[in-house]
Amino acid sequence: MPLENVTIIDTTLREGEQFARADFSSDAKLELAHALSEFGITFLEVTSPAASPRSRDDAARIAGANLPVTVAAHIRCHRDDVDIALDSGVGALNMVMAISPILRRASHGQAIPEVVRTAAEIGEYVRKRAPDVILRFSSEDAFRCPLNDLLNVYLPLSELKLFDRLGIADTTGAATPDRVSEVVGLVSRLTGTPVEFHGHNDIGCAIANAHAAAMAGAGYINTTVLGIGERNGITSLEGLIAVLYAADPETTRSRFDLPTLPALCHRVAALAGVEVPFNDVLVGETAFSHKAGLHTKAVYNDPRAYEALDPADFGLDRQISIGHRLTGWNAIR
Amino acid sequence: MPLENVTIIDTTLREGEQFARADFSSDAKLELAHALSEFGITFLEVTSPAASPRSRDDAARIAGANLPVTVAAHIRCHRDDVDIALDSGVGALNMVMAISPILRRASHGQAIPEVVRTAAEIGEYVRKRAPDVILRFSSEDAFRCPLNDLLNVYLPLSELKLFDRLGIADTTGAATPDRVSEVVGLVSRLTGTPVEFHGHNDIGCAIANAHAAAMAGAGYINTTVLGIGERNGITSLEGLIAVLYAADPETTRSRFDLPTLPALCHRVAALAGVEVPFNDVLVGETAFSHKAGLHTKAVYNDPRAYEALDPADFGLDRQISIGHRLTGWNAIR
Ligand SMILES: O=C(O)CCC(=O)C(=O)O
Ligand SMILES: O=C(O)CCC(=O)C(=O)O
Ligand SMILES: [Cu+2]
Ligand SMILES: [Cu+2]
Numbered sequence: 001m002p003l004e005n006v007t008i009i010d011t012t013l014r015e016g017e018q019f020a021r022a023d024f025s026s027d028a029k030l031e032l033a034h035a036l037s038e039f040g041i042t043f044l045e046v047t048s049p050a051a052s053p054r055s056r057d058d059a060a061r062i063a064g065a066n067l068p069v070t071v072a073a074h075i076r077c078h079r080d081d082v083d084i085a086l087d088s089g090v091g092a093l094n095m096v097m098a099i100s101p102i103l104r105r106a107s108h109g110q111a112i113p114e115v116v117r118t119a120a121e122i123g124e125y126v127r128k129r130a131p132d133v134i135l136r137f138s139s140e141d142a143f144r145c146p147l148n149d150l151l152n153v154y155l156p157l158s159e160l161k162l163f164d165r166l167g168i169a170d171t172t173g174a175a176t177p178d179r180v181s182e183v184v185g186l187v188s189r190l191t192g193t194p195v196e197f198h199g200h201n202d203i204g205c206a207i208a209n210a211h212a213a214a215m216a217g218a219g220y221i222n223t224t225v226l227g228i229g230e231r232n233g234i235t236s237l238e239g240l241i242a243v244l245y246a247a248d249p250e251t252t253r254s255r256f257d258l259p260t261l262p263a264l265c266h267r268v269a270a271l272a273g274v275e276v277p278f279n280d281v282l283v284g285e286t287a288f289s290h291k292a293g294l295h296t297k298a299v300y301n302d303p304r305a306y307e308a309l310d311p312a313d314f315g316l317d318r319q320i321s322i323g324h325r326l327t328g329w330n331a332i333r
Numbered sequence: 334m335p336l337e338n339v340t341i342i343d344t345t346l347r348e349g350e351q352f353a354r355a356d357f358s359s360d361a362k363l364e365l366a367h368a369l370s371e372f373g374i375t376f377l378e379v380t381s382p383a384a385s386p387r388s389r390d391d392a393a394r395i396a397g398a399n400l401p402v403t404v405a406a407h408i409r410c411h412r413d414d415v416d417i418a419l420d421s422g423v424g425a426l427n428m429v430m431a432i433s434p435i436l437r438r439a440s441h442g443q444a445i446p447e448v449v450r451t452a453a454e455i456g457e458y459v460r461k462r463a464p465d466v467i468l469r470f471s472s473e474d475a476f477r478c479p480l481n482d483l484l485n486v487y488l489p490l491s492e493l494k495l496f497d498r499l500g501i502a503d504t505t506g507a508a509t510p511d512r513v514s515e516v517v518g519l520v521s522r523l524t525g526t527p528v529e530f531h532g533h534n535d536i537g538c539a540i541a542n543a544h545a546a547a548m549a550g551a552g553y554i555n556t557t558v559l560g561i562g563e564r565n566g567i568t569s570l571e572g573l574i575a576v577l578y579a580a581d582p583e584t585t586r587s588r589f590d591l592p593t594l595p596a597l598c599h600r601v602a603a604l605a606g607v608e609v610p611f612n613d614v615l616v617g618e619t620a621f622s623h624k625a626g627l628h629t630k631a632v633y634n635d636p637r638a639y640e641a642l643d644p645a646d647f648g649l650d651r652q653i654s655i656g657h658r659l660t661g662w663n664a665i666r
Contacts, residue, residue: 017659018624018625018628018659019619019624020618020619020622020624020652020654021611021619023657047659051658051659052658052659054658055658102635102637102638103631103638106630106631106634106635106638107627107631171639172639172640172641173641174579174641174642176510176541176544176545176548176576177509177510177511177541177544177545178510178514178545178548181511201612201614202575202579202614202620202640202641202642203540203572203575203576203578203579203614203641203642204540204541204569204572204575204576204614205540205541205544205576207536207537207538207541208509208510208537208538208540208541208542209541211509211510211538212509212510212511215511226612227612228612230622230623230624230625230628230639231619231620231621231622231623231639231640232611232612232613232614232617232619232620233612233619236537239536239537242535242536242537243509243536243537243538245536246507246535246536274611275608275610275611277608277610277611277612277613278354278565278607278608278610279534279559279560279561279565279566279610280565280610281534281535281536281537281565284565285353286352286353286354286564286565286566287535287564287565288564289353289563289564290563290564291351291352291353291563292351292563294440295351295563297439298436298439298440301439302435302439304435305435305436305439306504306505306563306564307505307535307564308505308506308507308535308536309507309535309536319353321353324356325384325385325387325388326350326351326380326384326385
């Protein structure tokens, strides 16, 4: 099962910082890095140290905190960004370049062959300055990019052996699992390079897309706590954990300290100034509430009747409604 | 594209009523039926008229409201339920029986051959009493049921030509799109009968599962406004609409009165006593907020750069952050 070996790259400290309401202090970021690490996350992405002096200081502080995690700086394909990021002490660089026609025009203005040249040049520069840093190249907006263009970027770049991973981003969050499976599968097979998937949630498919990517061969998945990020965000950490748990509870319990997850979600909600959605996976207020009589009766006898996930594994309780019209019915038949 | 022809069966008035916090008054139900119909929903499911006298009165009131919708009563495979439902004046019966080993044990206790016998007997009873009523048979918990059992139910029942649709329910919300596609595709092809999909959201895949079901041949998809239902709910109406819109904006605009959707979502939130999740598809507070400089700059020039959905089509606005550290960066480069 490919899900067992998936590595979560949590980007609450980068994509999450791009959430409209988020404005994490340095202390808050360090606190979240600790909590994510305690939960079992081994790879954290942080905002580009080149974005502002505070971003640089925050990256350096997290990279220097001696946590058992790899800290990746999310950077553009610019020498300056590389220099500032490497100076901050991070162990990995997550480079990104726009690749769809519309975003190439809106950002760097380069044609596909130039994108390849730029990525190769910066990749070589990184390898000269820091041979051992973990280096990723990712294409922003990969799903609005013709497949030809995508392969014209990934195939030559993978042959250079400069990059440890290739990222594929659904930047506008409009991909569906069938397409994710196709694109990730193709890039993964043809390049032989580990793939990282990053998926937005604009049409509500981000969790399922992460699952599809992993099943198609992506070894790395981006998440944020509560899914916070640009617009309505990306794959949520708790959502991906639920997917992994549904497929294999035992492995998931052994890889992650599941009972610490609810507090982490509530903490991020408080820091970002939002309520945990009532219907959030695992930690939503009603995630383990049973109401209709047929349900409450069955759950009372055996909770697995209407539960895919055991709340106790996450340090949570179930609620069984009593006394509602709908509860009374069936429950007494 | 199979998505064009998908019929939404909205079950806010049945599954939505099973949401822990929901307790809709009769007037509220009628109001929602009107609003759903105005939005473009043509098929509504209501709580079994056999559940309580109030459920019966409410079903009769909605069925008698002369809305351009088919009203389906959600009922168990019991003669009493059929009688009470038909007497209430609904135009369709959505019958359901548990089919997985665990739920068969917890509810009716019947083995697979008995399930078939019961469904056939009640189906024949319905056809005798009401030859023209639209009749569906659905199996609760289809995804925890061995495929053999599933086919041993659907194949003989489809041959009886008693049922207009066959329902497939992911009752514990743990299915992923690849499995939904397989099961729905198989049942749809082998029975030649229209399939209805009902998917819970426990691992966050309900919207993508609805997409997978439709692509695999399901002509009918269950939704509720905000996805409210047992536990953390099912496929949300606004989520499915976003999926349809992303695939084909023009057809979706012509089928549904999209600008009425946000008010409908907010109304259901108020009636159910919850906040609209900040990250809800389409109607979440930040669904069209852009923050990072690279994003705000690009969106300012051409919103499609970072938007899969045009908020104006839904009567919504975008927000472009200004003055944040992350906004300043890149925006000024
Ligand atoms: O670096 C990446 O792969 C993703 C960048 C990003 O946030 C996006 O494209 O949505
Ligand atoms: O009638 C159906 O198909 C679905 C019943 C239900 O709500 C479920 O199984 O989750
Ligand atoms: Cu992103
Ligand atoms: Cu349900």
